[in-house]
Amino acid sequence: YLRRGDHRGIELKSFSGTSGPEGGFAVPQEIDALIGRTLKDISPIRSIATVVQTGSAGYRKLVTDGGTPSGWVSETAARPETDTPNFNEIAPPAGELYANPAASQAMLDDAVFDVEVWLSDEIAREFARSEGAAFVNGSGVNQPLGFLNSIVTDEPDDARDFSSLQYVASGSSGSFAGSDGEDALVDLVHALKPAYRQGASFVMNSSTLARIRKFKTADGAFLWQSSLAQGQPGTLLGYPVVEAEDMPDIAADSLSIAFGNFRAGYLIAERSATSILRDPFTNKPFVHFYATKRVGGQVMNSEAIKLMQFSAS
Template sequence: MDYEVKADPLEAAFDAAVVPAVVQRPQLAAGDATNPAHKAFVDGYLRSGREVELKSFAGNVAADGGYAVPKEIDEVIDATLKAISPIRAVANVVRVGSAGYRKLVTTNGVSSGWASEVAARPNTATPVFNEIVPSFGELYANPAATQAMLDDAQFDVEAWLASEIATEFAKAEGSAFVNGDGVDKPKGFLTYTTAATSDATRAFGSLQYVASGAAGGLPASNPENTLLDLVHALRAPYRQGAVWVMNSSTLATIRKFKTADGAFIWTPGLVTGQPDTLLGFPVVESEDMPDIAANATPIAFGNFQAGYLIAERSETNILRDPYSNKPYVNFYATKRIGGAVSNSEAIKLLKIAAS
């Protein structure tokens, strides 16, 4: 006798599960595989060097000047830069359309007064406007890959290029934001004029420093009091969002400081994503900060969102060069970046000096 065997849905599901899945390259963002413009850029221009039409990309230019990197790759570069460039992570970053960016900052504010119902209202003082012009420079990276690597479909050219550019850019800009001289590069906050006077009497554009009290280092007795003086040199409105900036060597010294009752003044972040804190304020490690030494300024404390401005062009441009370094294909990436202290009252420095 013949029996009719009906398909078991559960068994069919198990059969389907053992079929090997097609391995795909990781995508930078959802929808990349279906984006013809993005595919044309990666497979056409980066891998093969074919000139492609990039109507959907803002700011694209001719092949001799490079193409604007698609948004998906550029966002990965920006995210990586923010993760490994410490000052960028806490500063005010603005996107500009040209290198002629300017920012106005007012000082003294608008004064006011009291008057009776029928009394005259004389003019009050007007604020003083100060123009901030960030120093711009062209940041570039020039990674290379062989054409054989680019022809290999398993080679993730998108991730490799984004990583290489981000690493090179982060090294250069991280140093410039701290120590840049402002000549064809951002002006670092440590290169500004410093004075020991307070905000009320110090010239706008110069940073206030607090002396450590010892000529060659931090005081041997109660060194944490010097850090407290630095905290309160920053006025209360700026302390909301303030951070410490120092290198790892200085941080190793600071982490050993204790209060009179034996408690460490440094507190580790106990939850994932929560920063380490010093006297209740987050700590940002920047290896471009100097070590503790005579007349050095190894510690900065301030609200960098209010105090330091990073201005950058919105696109990263890439020029593919298969000729200059055969058998390698170079990818010449450029981006215009500027930086300057925008509010000198929002950043304070600790200077290793007796006074």
Template sequence: MSETVVARPVLDGARAAAADAAFDGFVRTGAAIEMKAFTGVSGDQGGYAIPREIDQQIDAVLKSASPIRSIANVVQVGSAGYRKLVTTGGTPSGWAGETDARPVTGTSTFVEIAPPMGELYANPSASQAMLDDAQFDVEAWLAGEIAAEFAKAEGAAFVGGNGTNRPRGFLQAPTAATADATRAFGTLQYLASGAAGDFAANGADRLIDLVQALRAPYRQGAAFVMNASTAARIRKFKTSDGQFLWQPSLVSGQAATLLGYPVVEAEDMPDIAANSLSIAFGNFRAGYLIAERSETSILRDPYSNKPFVTFYATKRVGGCVTNSEAIKLMKFAAS
């Protein structure tokens, strides 16, 4: 029995494509063949496959940290309370002949110094996925940010802290224009600049008076403290023969000098204004005490607030003026 072959029409999709098939299809049905290329311009054409690059070194706006810690007396304490005894007046003495009686001389007077202390803390969090997937070391970055912020906060407190749950800055100490012999202990002496909110015509002479107001034993190791704006004013002072009072440092890392004493720039010092205490001169190692419980401690806590990891950082530090004769201030006032 012979098999009957039924001729069927060839399906349109199986038909051999002609050279002008694209044009023919467009003419017949309006369809066009879409041509695609891999590019990184849009995500669905290959952009998703291109990894995003991130600089592993995170830049940050630099925060100025006060350098008071580097020139003050820093002590490590083992408890929250710290006391320091300071003698005032010295031990009186007297002269006597070989056979003269030796009457009893006076004794020293003690003053107890207790620097106010406070606790700096920070408590930032990051998700575990962020810590796992970030292109930089998030934990190290957070630790560095906390340390920089702590340095800035404590530096501001050493200059102007009010002593409530923080150090008491040396600018918060009582001030008076009287000399050491008649001024109450704990009160800093100020010298007037000669004009309200400005230097008088003889500004260089006022700076010399400020230096000489500090007694000789304290001038060994003394330094000027001011901010950059005040330093810019003083750098322009000249002597009568045209020489600058300010001597820039010729060695990298060494402070410039003014009247032979190093200048420490502390941005927490106030700008020159009416009645402002914008310049300090003194032996801060003898005059200002910083007491700290320990170095900054950071606790990594992945349990309390899952899925976040919390970094709890603390630092306990205090400070106050210990010897009010060792620091002098310049007040920008007429008197």
């Protein structure tokens, strides 16, 4: 090639080239990494949940509950059999997330136009908006099952089914109970087992947070504590708050506040690569970049997440 400029028999690897009869090509590693970083900044649930990369469409995870009981015996006493932990299989419902941005051929031909920045930004925005909403409110049909769409009950951990989440009532329908709204937040925190509180955080939208930031203690101090360090979030009852705009506003029987260790409680399973199909033929003179990514999600440990329901009981 260097001597004669002959392209025949040479495999081309470039953004405009193809790699296979389907006309698709893999995202270069630099672009894929940039998309991942942007997703983490935009989608708050992704930043606090457990994310696993899978190499196939299906993913299964075993979770035990109940532990292995033990007992005390004398030196010569018989050792009766103890109970065995129960295994639960987690299979996060998945769907194919896609984006289909387009650019004119003239724009692509312009040497000033940076295709890499444009493509990563457009795909990241669309993927973040869609998956962020699904991790909270997803139906589980061709998309992740959001934690707010799990079965909810007021039963404690030792009496509740493995797949259901416990809620704590706020004490009043569509509101906090009187002037002691902070009491319900304290109950919510302590409904979570101590083992999960380390690394736990509140999740709510901006409207709910604005209301809580106005709470004051009896001596006039704000319940919300602003951070004194740059880049560190403020805290509520000593725990950070993650603002997720897909959480519902406060209303009758709404599940507007979540508290828990989402690293232990919610699982996101995704394919390790984003695939892109370059389509310059369907809608000339525009070139479409059809991007797909398979993402699944489901509550992994129902003991690690608690919800606040704005109801009297």
